[in-house]
Amino acid sequence: MFTVDTLQFPVLGNHSYLASGPRTAVAVDPPRDIDQVIAAAARRGVRIAYVAETHVHNDYVSGGLELARVTGARYLVPAGAAVSFPHTPVADGDTVAVDEDLVLRALATPGHTPHHTAYVLQEGGRAAAAFTGGSLLIGAVGRPDLVEPRLTEHLARAQHASAHRLADALDGEVRLLPTHGFGSFCASGQGTADETTVGAERAGNAALTKDVDAFVAELLAGLDDVPAYYAHMGPVNAAGPAPVDLTPPEPATAAGIAARLAAGEWVVDLRHRAAFAAGHVPGSVNVEADGKLATYLAWLLPWRRPVTLLAASAGQLAHAQRELVRVGIDR
Template sequence: MFFVDTMETAGLGNRSYLAGGRHSALVVDPPRDIDRVIAAATRRGVRIALVVETHLHNDYVTGGLELARVTGAAYLVPAAAPVSFDRVPVADGDTAPVDEGLTLRAMATPGHTPHHTSYVLEEDSRPVAAFTGGSLLIGSVGRPDLVEPRLTPVLARAQHASAHRLAAELDDAVPVLPTHGFGSFCSSAQADGHTTTIGAERARNDALVKDVDTFVAELLAGLDDVPAYYAHMGPANAAGPDPVDLTPPARADAEQIARRLAAGEWVVDLRSRVAFAEGHVAGSFNFEGEGQLATYLAWLIPWGRPVTLLANTAADVAHAQRELARVGIGRPVAVATGDPRTWVRTTDELRSFRRSDFAGLAAARERGEQPVILDVRRDSERRAAGAVVGSVHIPVHELPKRLHDVPGGEVWVHCAGGMRAAIAASLLDAADREVVAVDDGFAAAEAAGLTIAAPAAGAPDSKTGTAPAAA
């Protein structure tokens, strides 16, 4: 009898898998922090015999090489993946024993990358699970545009063909177990549900229900911005990542925090956006420890810039350090915890700003105020849900380099739910701008009486940050 355990990496929107039988198991697309993979295998009482990669990942640093070294497992990597370390090269149709009666079979499924490979777990020669990585996802497929722009149309067509190959060769009841699709920007769309099968995807996945030309046209039209840190993940994984360092960083006092800020380093406050708005170190940035900390911090920070973390507790720091290590942000140079008043030399170095909601913004307009309304959602979100008429649009990941594009005056900043607005508000506050963070869901904007329109009907040009006159 076989088992499959799912290991979530919620902050990055990915899944890894431990699967096997009574004595030994395999691991698919392991995260960098391999201690939790080893713990999962220990709970099962199995030996990790195989570590397999579906592709060179663009959205996180793999723990595969180190996991294989520590456990003595064979490390299976697609043969065409350009890596510089020893591994077992895998080609289409190759098989490897897992446990008594269990075999793993490689199936070439290019599209997300040229070398992408899915793996089919077979019990007594019968397929019982398909680990599809960034190929066939739950209701969608992996993005084809993360390797090389000139390859994108070719890889999009390959995604369509790979999805059809999986559907043709596997029975409807076979579970589809993807790595991406749960929040990762490696996915062309997010998962529609938590589990799926070949049969369920056959009935609803665009790659399987639409002809190739329609599928490719719609897939390419819907591609969103790529996080900047993705440019560093592929090379790191190809070179062979170093073991992760999760040892506690050095403590920082108020004087050291001030020095690091003066040197242009990043001081990141992990506390809730409510606590940050109420009082924070001037010049620090707010990236909440819960949620998509790694994605957005790695996206915005100049790569390689030293980071100091501020948090309520040491446990909060440890959680954040683990999250950041997964995307190649090294050990923080310093940390401070506890009362924010101990993080500054004088209370004058503590700042605060207002928080409100869309009803508050509407009330300000009714009073005749004319604040700058800054929308920091992505282009695709603004197109899909509309925008507050007259708002300036600068996606949050562009804001650090475009602060000069924000018009003068008080700035009310919003996103779709509040988290990114808090990040943007902290960036503006650090630049000495008067800011109000709108902590509200965008659906409340129209209910509050604000006029919502499609971007073409009066929204600003996101490339210039200027708003054309409303019709």
């Protein structure tokens, strides 16, 4: 019997997954702070044998490379992805044995990216779950406009075809486990559930209920702005992200904060807006730690601009640091 642990990241609107057999497991689309995945495996008492990416992500820094290095797992990356680090390329139809009677099968599903790949988890030869990344989501699909503007319509049509490929290949009761679509800007729309089935999407997902021309026209008309930092995530992930560093930052002094402001560094106050309005360091900006901190700060902050965080507590600072490393704001 297999289990699937879902790791939720509401600030980014993403899920990662750990699918386990009795002894070994596969991690799908892991976050950069890999300690959460390792802890989930420890709770299950399993070894992570594989790490699988559905695509080169455009919205967060992947922890896949580091997780594979730390655990000794094989790192599965779609064969069409242009990456510059050691990995195991997977093509359509490739399979790996995760555990006894538990097999992961790659299914090419281009659309969100040209190389996008879903993974079907088979138990005893029968499909039980599908990790669909940014292809077929809950009531939506992944955006087709994050790779190259000239490819957008082509990828939108590919999304329609990939959604139908998934729906045709899988029984209605198969669990559908996407990475995006829980508030992510990578999704073309937002579902209201944490999980769905192939049958539910057949009944209500526009990619499966509309013809391709109507679907593409509706999809393209509904596309929203792209967060500015997305332009940097793909290259970082393709090159191979640096290991995460969650050691506590150095405390700031009043003189140090003044010097950083004078040098053009951003000083970000993480407190609630009411506390900020009541009094704050002149020249600082307010981005609440309890909101979509990573998305909004990474969207506004010039890439690689130094940043100092002002927090109300050590816990608030640690939370903010963890959120920010997921989008490449490190030290």
